[in-house]
Amino acid sequence: MQSLSKRTASFTDSVIRRMTRVSNQYGAVNLSQGFPDFDPPRAILDRLAEVSREDFHQYSVTWGAQNLREALAAKQSHYMGFPIDPDGEITITCGSTEAMMAAMMTVANPGDRVVVFSPFYENYGADTILCGAETIYVPLSPPDFRFDPEVLEDAFRQRPKALILCNPANPCGRVFTRVELEIIAALAEKYDAYVITDEVYEHIVYAPHRHVYFAALPGMRQRTISCSSLSKTYSITGWRLGYTIAPPEITDRIKKVHDFLTVGAAAPLQEAVIPGLNFGQDYYGALLAEYTHKRNLFLRGLDALGLPHSTPEGAYYVLLDISEFGYDSDLRFCEDLAEKVGVGAVPGSSFFREPVNHLIRFHFAKKDETLLDALNRLESLRAKIPAKGKGAERICRI
Numbered sequence: 001m002q003s004l005s006k007r008t009a010s011f012t013d014s015v016i017r018r019m020t021r022v023s024n025q026y027g028a029v030n031l032s033q034g035f036p037d038f039d040p041p042r043a044i045l046d047r048l049a050e051v052s053r054e055d056f057h058q059y060s061v062t063w064g065a066q067n068l069r070e071a072l073a074a075k076q077s078h079y080m081g082f083p084i085d086p087d088g089e090i091t092i093t094c095g096s097t098e099a100m101m102a103a104m105m106t107v108a109n110p111g112d113r114v115v116v117f118s119p120f121y122e123n124y125g126a127d128t129i130l131c132g133a134e135t136i137y138v139p140l141s142p143p144d145f146r147f148d149p150e151v152l153e154d155a156f157r158q159r160p161k162a163l164i165l166c167n168p169a170n171p172c173g174r175v176f177t178r179v180e181l182e183i184i185a186a187l188a189e190k191y192d193a194y195v196i197t198d199e200v201y202e203h204i205v206y207a208p209h210r211h212v213y214f215a216a217l218p219g220m221r222q223r224t225i226s227c228s229s230l231s232k233t234y235s236i237t238g239w240r241l242g243y244t245i246a247p248p249e250i251t252d253r254i255k256k257v258h259d260f261l262t263v264g265a266a267a268p269l270q271e272a273v274i275p276g277l278n279f280g281q282d283y284y285g286a287l288l289a290e291y292t293h294k295r296n297l298f299l300r301g302l303d304a305l306g307l308p309h310s311t312p313e314g315a316y317y318v319l320l321d322i323s324e325f326g327y328d329s330d331l332r333f334c335e336d337l338a339e340k341v342g343v344g345a346v347p348g349s350s351f352f353r354e355p356v357n358h359l360i361r362f363h364f365a366k367k368d369e370t371l372l373d374a375l376n377r378l379e380s381l382r383a384k385i386p387a388k389g390k391g392a393e394r395i396c397r398i
């Protein structure tokens with residue numbers, strides 16, 4: 001037999017998805033893969049029930065149903081602060097995962113360089129490999145997860161084709177300030193690079209932080225492919241609905257890439273989500289209030305247990321410092337945590353380019369009772385996994 005593709009030979013299975021399987025195996029409370037265990041909004045579910053009896057069972061327009069694109073354009077124009085053309089500037093994709101892949105394939109040639117901040121969401125590495133591109137990693141260093149502008153400029157001096165910007169950031173919870181984004185914008189301009197954003201947590205930004213859409217910065221719209229998703233905003237991660245927003249000449253190409261990748265997102269689900277896109281600001285306010293409550297509940301619980309952690313500015317992830325347990329492998333720690341304590345987490349090493357082994361990631365997009373169950377189980381952490389390290393020297397509080 002001939003060998004399989006060299007390009008994919010280095011792939012491991014997704015550690016995030018793997019930890020969900022490990023959690024299920026041990027009946028652990030799964031705080032690893034980030035998805036809610038509460039229901040999507042009623043209006044969306046009611047529409048879903050109706051849609052099954054309507055005529056939405058065949059392909060939709062490949063780049064997204066007209067009425068969905070119109071509803072999305074209206075909503076995003078409002079939040080992003082500039083008019084978006086539903087016909088020329090939007091492509092509906094199978095989740096933000098496909099949006100990012102389509103964006104990368106639209107921009108990058110084999111051998112091109114792409115800047116990625118580390119820690120990063122694991123798909124970006126795979127996206128780069130699938131495009132045959134090379135990654136230049138720029139650290140967001142704990143404890144505050146900020147980048148060094150000099151190091152970033154060094155990366156741009158290598159003439160990257162694009163920078164990937166996850167904001168709010170998974171897993172570190174950073175919400176980049178306008179000043180930080182302006183530094184990135186100036187470098188993108190100076191070195192003529194595209195910026196591909198992943199803004200799936202755009203509505204989960206905790207006060208006093210504010211989300212600034214990169215494409216809304218002066219001069220950036222023309223070089224930005226904004227990728228996002230309906231998964232987190234409407235608690236429908238399994239529906240796989242995402243999108244890109246980009247200028248017409250870029251969107252024209254994304255539409256073709258998307259067409260050959262997937263033909264289109266599920267037609268009935270595109271139709272069913274539309275009531276959500278028509279929600280007013282009260283919906284987004286309530287979503288944020290709910291996540292703020294969950295964040296506070298979970299972080300207070302970790303504080304009460306004396307477990308050092310990051311404080312997310314946005315998104316729904318928290319990094320826990322496990323130095324005191326003295327493990328050489330954070331993956332092994334997460335396996336023990338699921339088996340012995342009954343809580344699922346993702347090893348931090350799967351997000352970092354650097355040899356970081358002392359952090360694990362929990363998410364808190366769960367019902368209060370689920371979070372309280374997890375905290376309750378974590379009370380026995382030190383009894384079941386005795387401390388043998390030097391103590392949490394590198395507390396990742398931000």
Ligand code: GLN
Nearest residue numbers: 016017032033034035170
């Ligand atoms: N973005 C989520 C996470 O980081 C879910 C990832 C996935 O499995 N698609 O956990």
